[in-house]
Amino acid sequence: MARQRNDDDDEARAGAASPALALAIAVILTFCTRSASAVGSTPHSAFSYNEDDPTGPAKWATLQEDWAVCDSGTEQSPIDIAKVEVSKDFGPLEQTYRASAAVLQNRGHDFMLNWTQGNGKLTIEGKEYKLQQAHLHAPSEHTVNGTRFDAELHMVHEDPAKARAVVSILFSSKAGKTSKLLSDLKPYFDKLAGKPNATEQVKGPLDPSAWIDKASGYYRYEGSLTTPPCTEGVIWTIMSKVADVSKEEIDSIKAVKKSAEANARPAQKINSRVVRYYKPGTTERIDAPAPAPTPGPS
Structure with missing residues (x-):
């Protein structure tokens, strides 16, 4: 100014x-x-992740009439990924993300990225979903063979009919390495910490295509939004190669509120759903491979 x-x-x-x-x-x-x-976002002040709160996850279905599916739904997210069915019909992710200007917002429970000029698309079985926003959870919401990771990035997409698809990237600090994405955003996390609804323009364009490790397989299943109203019919794609993150970066994500707290919904019942796994050249049914913390996209 x-x-x-x-x-x-x-x-x-x-x-x-x-x-x-x-x-x-x-x-x-x-x-x-x-x-x-x-993408059907609900004000984060309307619910809590603390199990002991009257607005905690176990009570979400009772807080508003249109949130009842948070309890009655049979295809809720997140889940623990255990048994998977390898699909020979899957291939690498079809995406046309591009570098463009973005804004980071403190939503109260998480940090959310929006691209001010829009962004590219994800194609699943010939259907196109436009990337709307990305946000972070710490610790991860999805688990693999019971293992919970330090953080999880959700890239939320929507098609013209408002159907949704989410690409998830898991992060681990076990290797003690930094994340290129999160280290670039850490100054903004620190500036917005404890300031609900505050926003910051991110300097320089952000390229979501750089976050997708092309050497990674992925898990796919049908689930729901992981926050109220818990709408079902969401196609989930969880990258199986775990990206690196430092402890300091995790701490800055958790500092979204003045009193740092977890923002992960507990695992939901898988019921009759099948989790499919993309690994070229494999077609037999297997146990889900536990993703080892390996370097992610830089």
């Missing part, structure tokens, strides 16, 4: 810059609101 000056010319320039800045801020806030609404 132009600083106030004593001379008339500089004051005029400052006055001219103010409307432009105000417009930019309005566009950012409008985009955040529109994008959140597009």
Whole structure:
């Protein structure tokens, strides 16, 4: 923003810059609101992750009438990935993500990224889903063979009919290495810590395609949103190769609230669902391979 000056010319320039800045801020806030609404987001102040709270996960279904599926649903997320069925019909993820400007927002329970100019698409079985936003959970919501990881990134997509697909990346600090993505965002996490609804424009374009490790397999199943209203019919794709993250980066994610807390919904019953696994050249039924913490995309 132009600083106030004593001379008339500089004051005029400052006055001219103010409307432009105000417009930019309005566009950012409008985009955040529109994008959140597009994927069925609920204000995070309306629920809690603390099991002891009256608004905790076990009570979500009772808080609002249209949240009843959080309890009655038979295809809820997250789940523990154990038995999987290898699919010879799957292939590498079809995505056309691109580098573009983004805004980071503190939603109260998590940090969410929105791309101010939109972003590319994910194609599943010929159907296109546009990338809307990405947000973080710490610890992970999905587990593999009972193993919970340090964090999980959800990339939320939506098609024109409002059907949803989410790509998930698991993070582990076991190797003691940093994440290129999270280290770049850490200064913004730190600045927005404890400031619900605050936003920051991220300097430089973010390229979601760099987050997808092309050497990784993935798990896929049908589930739900992991926050109220827990809407079902969501296609989940969980990358099986675990990305690196440092303890400091995890701490900065958890500091979204003044009192750091976990923001992971407990695992839900898998019921009759089948989890399919992409690994080229394999077709037999197997136990889910426990993903070892290996370097992720840089």
